[in-house]
């Protein structure tokens with residue numbers, strides 16, 4: 094029997110994914126449901142229970158020793174509750190208690206999705222072997238997490254490293270979070286596309302105006318598309334440099350759909366970083382693409398579950 098088998102949940106605004114994951118980060122069983130994001134809280138929970146039901150009905154389940162949850166935020170790991178922005182039916186929803194109730198009282202670890210992806214990249218991915226790392230997801234939003242001193246650093250509520258909502262433009266555009274000039278307000282996919290459209294870029298015959306379409310135009314040499322990615326890269330560079338200066342990270346790992354633009358994003362990002370990461374102790378900071386792909390949330394949730402099991406002498410995931 095597997096002695097290091099855990100269940101993992103990755104809860105987002107569009108899908109709820111579940112898996113049984115072994116101690117090497119291998120996914121042995123999967124289940125998934127669409128998130129009924131606009132329904133009431135119990136209906137959303139029903140989808141989670143269906144995912145868990147598929148896992149608990151497999152023969153492997155009897156070996157599962159803990160459950161890890163990576164959820165869209167904000168989360169409150171200390172209270173065991175979640176309030177995902179894109180799931181209005183869940184506000185201070187007692188997810189940990191509800192999951193524990195349907196998994197036979199197994200220990201449950203909750204972390205934010207940015208922290209989960211960080212755990213995955215540190216355990217199996219691009220940040221492996223790095224004791225001080227920032228991992229980010231740049232897609233519809235901008236999230237992240239930190240590894241400090243060789244350990245995941247989720248913070249008291251599970252949200253530490255939320256780089257998308259630090260301000261890099263003091264009097265910039267209002268951000269939905271209530272602040273101004275946040276990294277996310279400049280560098281997220283929708284904001285890259287919006288800025289390109291505002292400055293005169295027009296979609297091709299297929300009419301697609303996503304950040305991926307802007308990236309394709311940039312690759313073809315469209316100067317407005319290039320400039321929109323350069324601006325996003327500048328905001329990311331300022332945020333990464335600030336983080337490095339505060340806590341001395343030596344690597345920043347970037348995943349998510351916008352990172353899929355490759356050099357269209359990474360070349361101006363590395364260039365801009367030289368303008369912001371100036372002190373001697375941050376000059377050697379490297380920026381690299383994430384490698385864990387779409388399973389990062391599940392693998393990271395599993396890492397949190399493994400680290401949090403009562404048999405492990407270290408309390409919590411940190």
Ligand SMILES: [Zn+2]
Nearest residue numbers: 258268270275
């Ligand atoms: Zn914000």
